[in-house]
Amino acid sequence: MVNSLYENDFQLWINSTIQQLKNGEFDSIDLENLIEELTSLGKSEKNALKSNLMILLAHLLKLQVQSDAPETMKISWYNSxxxxxxxxxTHLEDTPSLKNFIPEAMDKAYPQARNLAIKEGKFAALGVRIPGEGEYPLTCPFSIQQILDEDFYG
Incomplete structure (x- = not known):
């Protein structure tokens, strides 16, 4: 079995595929691997958005639930x-079609964000109150508009 360019030199495969597309050499294109890579790219974009939403939601939650924490602790949450x-x-600006994915991304990211906020909350120190798990809402208390509002902090 002969290894393909895709398997041996991915970057060269990309450059070759781009050149084939530019030249209209559609019969020469490694269509199976091109489809795989484009599908993977779409998943990667969605995962990056979901990951950033998770951290954003976790720290909005911490600001809400641990509002009594000292400002020195909260400043890192604000920065995050x-x-x-x-x-x-920026992700939504670069890829506007991802706006349609936000509700699904929030549904997937919120439980992870809640779990993260709970775990991080247990590391409170310096006499800071450690919130109970029940203080963290089971469903996202923030609207999409609030989450994307640059002046909203819970």
Whole structure:
């Protein structure tokens, strides 16, 4: 069995496929691997959005549930919210069709965000109150508009 260019030199395969597309050499294209890579790229874009939403939601939750935490602790949560919200907004700007994926991404990311916030909350120190799991809502308490609003912090 002969190994394909795809298996031996991925970058060369990409360059070759691009050139074949530019030249209209459609019969020469490794269609099976091209479809696989495009499908994977779409999944990767969705996973990146979901991952940033998870961190954003976790820190919005912590700001809401642990509102009594000292400002020195909360400042890192604010910074994280700012950073991950900007990543989400940039992602949506670069790939506008992902806006349709946000409700599904939130449904998948929120339980993970809640779990993360609970775990991180257990590491509270310096006499800071450790919230009980029941203080973290089972369903997302934030709307999509709030999550994307650069002035919203829970």
């Amino acid at each position: 919210v700012i950073e991950h919200r900007q990543r989400v907004l």
